[in-house]
Amino acid sequence: xxxxxxxxxxxxxxxxxxxxxxxxxxxxxxxxxxxxxxxxxxxxxxxxxxxxxxxxxxxxxxxxxxxxxxxxxxxxxxxxxxxxxxxxxxxxxxxxxxxxxxxxxxxxxxxxxxxxxxxxxxxxxxxxxxxxxxxxxxxxxxxxx
Numbered sequence: 001x002x003x004x005x006x007x008x009x010x011x012x013x014x015x016x017x018x019x020x021x022x023x024x025x026x027x028x029x030x031x032x033x034x035x036x037x038x039x040x041x042x043x044x045x046x047x048x049x050x051x052x053x054x055x056x057x058x059x060x061x062x063x064x065x066x067x068x069x070x071x072x073x074x075x076x077x078x079x080x081x082x083x084x085x086x087x088x089x090x091x092x093x094x095x096x097x098x099x100x101x102x103x104x105x106x107x108x109x110x111x112x113x114x115x116x117x118x119x120x121x122x123x124x125x126x127x128x129x130x131x132x133x134x135x136x137x138x139x140x141x142x143x144x145x
Contacts, residue, residue: 031062042103045077045090081113088111090132095132097135098128099122099127
């Protein structure tokens with residue numbers, strides 16, 4: 001009886017330790033490329049589909065990939081502004097394509113809520129300022145190659 005109490009405490013301790021380890025290892029991954037999205041909060045991108053599901057990606061490139069994959073199921077998306085780290089509607093944003101700065105992966109699209117900020121960034125680090133629709137077309141052509 002005396003040992004039963006100690007085994008119960010030991011079993012509880014082992015269970016608690018294992019569940020803590022598993023939750024610590026649980027990482028939210030980009031639905032497209034598998035990167036750990038917690039490492040890219042400045043490029044966070046969330047896609048919503050018509051059936052109400054949300055998909056998290058590491059950045060604009062993977063978000064554009066989902067837009068192309070989902071086609072008619074795609075409803076909306078938000079991207080994180082690189083300067084403020086705040087989400088905004090992707091269709092209202094501006095993107096710098098192929099700058100010398102690589103935020104999540106190359107060739108890279110960097111999201112900006114304001115066009116003026118995208119233009120300033122482009123002057124300093126290169127790249128082309130494009131709208132969302134232009135970015136989608138660029139990425140569509142890139143994926144076909």
